[in-house]
Amino acid sequence: MRALALAIIGGTGLYRWSGLTGIERHAIDTPYGAPSDSVMVGQVGAHRVAFLARHGESHTIPPHRVNYRANLWALHHLGARRVIGVNAVGGIRADMAPRCIVVPDQIIDYTHGRLDSYCDVAGAEVRHVDFGEPYSASLRAAVLAAAHRAGVAAIDGGCYGATQGPRLETRAEIERMRRDGCDLVGMTGMPEAALARELELDYACVALVANWAAGCADAGEITLDEVLANVAASTAQLVPLLSGLLDAGTTA
Numbered sequence: 001m002r003a004l005a006l007a008i009i010g011g012t013g014l015y016r017w018s019g020l021t022g023i024e025r026h027a028i029d030t031p032y033g034a035p036s037d038s039v040m041v042g043q044v045g046a047h048r049v050a051f052l053a054r055h056g057e058s059h060t061i062p063p064h065r066v067n068y069r070a071n072l073w074a075l076h077h078l079g080a081r082r083v084i085g086v087n088a089v090g091g092i093r094a095d096m097a098p099r100c101i102v103v104p105d106q107i108i109d110y111t112h113g114r115l116d117s118y119c120d121v122a123g124a125e126v127r128h129v130d131f132g133e134p135y136s137a138s139l140r141a142a143v144l145a146a147a148h149r150a151g152v153a154a155i156d157g158g159c160y161g162a163t164q165g166p167r168l169e170t171r172a173e174i175e176r177m178r179r180d181g182c183d184l185v186g187m188t189g190m191p192e193a194a195l196a197r198e199l200e201l202d203y204a205c206v207a208l209v210a211n212w213a214a215g216c217a218d219a220g221e222i223t224l225d226e227v228l229a230n231v232a233a234s235t236a237q238l239v240p241l242l243s244g245l246l247d248a249g250t251t252a
């Protein structure tokens with residue numbers, strides 16, 4: 001299987017990659033069940049790239065029902081070694097306003113009941129992967145350098161708080177998360193990052209701030225229209241950013 005230069009997992013509002021040409025679809029059956037959708041493999045310029053819609057291309061899979069294990073296994077099987085998870089998030093920190101792009105460096109997991117490890121087969125080796133730095137430092141640096149070259153503002157670092165969803169949070173929950181040190185809130189950051197580590201993939205998150213989190217700044221009622229409009233605006237910047245990342249040929 002020819003190696004992929006990059007795999008992209010798209011979140012809410014991102015169901016295909018506009019720069020991807022010559023797309024072949026791979027419907028992959030994994031030992032963990034079916035991924036969220038078929039994986040699109042195509043070209044971005046001279047580079048072979050895979051794209052998978054985390055919630056399915058019709059957005060029918062809620063965050064707690066995403067088969068994160070199958071998604072990452074499928075990308076790994078197709079030859080991915082570098083994976084970027086794109087996640088719509090709410091902004092908690094004052095400088096993380098809607099339409100900001102953030103490359104977080106930490107994560108706190110508030111999810112529960114998700115299948116969050118490949119180490120759950122009786123008799124299989126139990127591994128305690130190091131997760132002190134949950135994202136690949138080299139891939140984060142490559143994303144930030146590409147953003148700089150593309151003239152796209154991207155915030156370096158921040159703590160992603162992963163909630164269970166699918167409901168949004170209460171103001172009190174967000175206040176608690178702020179006290180915990182969270183800068184962003186989203187529903188899909190975990191277990192994706194941990195599973196990527198178990199598979200020894202280089203994984204980084206690109207968080208697109210879609211709204212103020214509950215009770216932050218001028219947050220009123222959070223609507224899907226607001227979320228989708230802000231994600232679309234940020235995605236327009238992400239496309240040249242990731243093309244630049246590929247052209248730099250950084251091997252993370």
Ligand code: HPA
Pocket residue numbers: 088089090091163168169185186187210211212213214222227
């Ligand atoms: N909370 C949780 N997940 C989200 C949010 C939010 O405010 N916005 C986009 N994804």
